[in-house]
Amino acid sequence: MSDVTLTYGSSATPALRGVDLTIEAGEAIAVVGPSGSGKTSLLRLMNALVVPTGGRVTVDGLVTSDESNVWDVRRRVGLIFQNPDNQLVSTTVERELAFGMENLGLAPPEIRERVEEALVRFRLQSLRHRAPHRLSGGEKQRVAIAAVLAMRPACLLLDEPTSLLDAAGRREVWRMLEELRTDSSKTVVHVTQFPDEIGLSSRVLVVFEGQVVFDSTPERLFELDEELSRWCLRRPAAMDIARELRDAGYAIPKGVSTLDGLVDALAPGHGGAA
C-alpha cells in the first residue's frame, strides 16, 4: 500500500489515510485497534473488495484499482469474515468446500480431491453432509476457513474470526490458526480483539483513527504504556500473570506473552520459585 486513502461514499472523514505498508510473502501479522478505526477497511483493500480513493494497493504486482485484476487478486488473497453466516452459502459442508473452487473454474476431479483433503485436514469428515447454517459457531468458522483455504490463496485475511464464538469455538479455530502460522508458505493477516492472539504473530499493526500508528513486534508493543491506553489496547493476561509471578520471586523471562510461554517458563527445570 502506497499512500493509501479510503473514503466511503460522501463521508466527510476518510476511513483510512496515509497508509504505507509492505507485507512480504509468508509473514504472520496481527492487526489491532479500537472499533471503527479502519481494520476491516484495511483488509477489504487487500483483496480488492474496495479500492483506494487515493494512493495505490498492489498485490503480487497487480494494482487492485485496475478492474481487470480483481479476480486475480481475490484468487491470491482469501478473506474470512467476522460472522461465518455471511460467508456460508451452501446446503452441505462438502458443497460449501467446493463452492469457491467451482467459481474459480477448477476441474471437477481436482475439486473432489481438494474437498476430501480439506475434510481430513480440518477434521470435518463427520460433518460433510450437514447443513453449514445448523453447525455450531466454531464449526461454521472452521468450514468457512477450510473453504477459503481449499482455493489455495497465497494470503489469508482473517477479520476477527473468533469474536462471535464461545470459548470452545474459539479454541477450535485457534488450533487451526496455529497450524496456519507454522506454514511459512502462507501469508496470514489476522485482525483480532484478543490480546492473547497478538503474541502468536511476529508483527503487529495498530490501526487508530484511520492510520497505521504502530508497525513492529508484539514485544515492542507491550513495552509501551500510555500509547496502549490511548489505543484502547490491553496486555495479554499471560503478561500480567507473568509480572505478578516475577514480583512473587519466580524467574519468568521477560517477553513471555502467551499462556504456553508461561507454562514453559514454569515447567520443572525452568523458572520455579527463586
Ligand code: ADP
Ligand atoms: P473496524 O474494522 O476497525 O471497526 P471499519 O474499517 O469497519 O473499522 O470502519 C472504519 C470507518 O469506516 C468507520 O468510521 C466506519 O463507520 C466506516 N465505514 C466502514 N464501512 C463503511 C461503509 N461500507 N460505508 C460507509 N462507511 C463505512
Ligand code: MG
Ligand atoms: Mg471490523
